[in-house]
Amino acid sequence: xxRSKLLLPFxxxxxxxxxxDVLAASTLGRVVVVAGPEAGMCNAVRGxxxxxxxxxxxxxxxxxxxxxxxxxxxxxxxxxxLVAGDLPTIGVTCIDAMVDLWNxxxxxxxxxxxxxxxxxxxxxxxxxxxxxxEVAGSKVLWRVLVESQDDRVVHVVSDADAPPDINTPAxxxxxxxxx
Numbered sequence: 051x052x053r054s055k056l057l058l059p060f061x062x063x064x065x066x067x068x069x070x071d072v073l074a075a076s077t078l079g080r081v082v083v084v085a086g087p088e089a090g091m092c093n094a095v096r097g098x099x100x101x102x103x104x105x106x107x108x109x110x111x112x113x114x115x116x117x118x119x120x121x122x123x124x125x126x127x128x129x130x131x132l133v134a135g136d137l138p139t140i141g142v143t144c145i146d147a148m149v150d151l152w153n154x155x156x157x158x159x160x161x162x163x164x165x166x167x168x169x170x171x172x173x174x175x176x177x178x179x180x181x182x183x184e185v186a187g188s189k190v191l192w193r194v195l196v197e198s199q200d201d202r203v204v205h206v207v208s209d210a211d212a213p214p215d216i217n218t219p220a221x222x223x224x225x226x227x228x229x
Contacts, residue, residue, distance in 0.1 A: 056135045058216070066135045066138075072140055073145065078131060080102070083104070112190075113190075114190045117132065130173075140171070148160060148162070152173055157173065157203075158177060158178050159172065159173060159194075162206050172195060173206075181194070
């Protein structure tokens with residue numbers, strides 16, 4: 051992308067700011083933002099949202115290292131709802147469904163199954179995170195939550211298409227056409 055995609059302009063803020071707007075409108079209790087070396091730049095969102103920003107000292111280790119960085123920042127939390135920062139159009143109802151699921155059933159884990167694919171938000175209990183931390187390789191959460199077809203993973207079905215994530219300049223252009 052040439053620069054941090056999370057800090058690209060979107061809807062009067064940034065991609066990350068828009069994602070945080072959705073999280074702030076949800077019933078989540080606490081939001082932790084994990085950033086790489088650009089953690090200082092993410093401080094720009096601090097005034098707009100009540101979030102904890104932690105820096106992943108080695109983001110090259112992959113997404114699992116970011117999750118573990120977040121969970122280490124709140125060792126007393128029994129569960130985490132994982133939302134990628136590049137999903138500014140994610141729905142509040144999907145996030146709230148995960149919060150409700152945790153409050154009523156406390157499953158080992160849950161994924162959101164949209165009409166077109168499975169993606170965020172994911173609900174991860176502390177035991178799920180601990181088990182996943184022991185798995186080697188890349189795309190750990192995808193393998194643990196989806197490919198394994200583990201019966202401990204609840205599928206929360208959404209009657210919507212999955213929110214687009216932003217990985218390329220073309221994705222960003224498409225996102226801006228949604229305005």
